[in-house]
Amino acid sequence: MPPAALTALRAAFAAYEASFGHTFVISLEGVSPDEYLDQVLAGIRTRLGNDPEEERIVAADELRRLGRTRLRTLLAAGATPAGGTGPAGRTGDTGTAAGTVPGARGRPAGARAPGAAPEMRHPR
DSSP: OOHHHHHHHHHHHHHHHHHHSSOOOOOOTTOOGGGHHHHHHHHHHHHTTSOHHHHHHHHHHHHHHHHHHHHHHHHHTTOOGGGOBOGGGOBOOOOOSTTTSTTGGGOOTTOOOTTOOOOOOOOO
């Protein structure tokens, strides 16, 4: 990522957190990788105009979209959530929230399940 883009993202994330007291979240499902940065920056800039209650609703919707995408990905892969057993007794892959359980279920930290929708993480 170009340094100017990283600087713009950091400033946008900082402004968002200062306004709403929590990290910006957005689902990038259906967005091509070459459009991620533009989509995130446009989303932050647009949502900075929301009042706090409206933004809580929007952020909750984005979290639901991320959760549904992860669940669909798990089910399509034949895994079961919450560590249950899948086909032939395999333990299911539960996925992880952004950075909460590094290396969950055999995936390297930060790796997504195959086919999972991408996430933009806060650049620190």
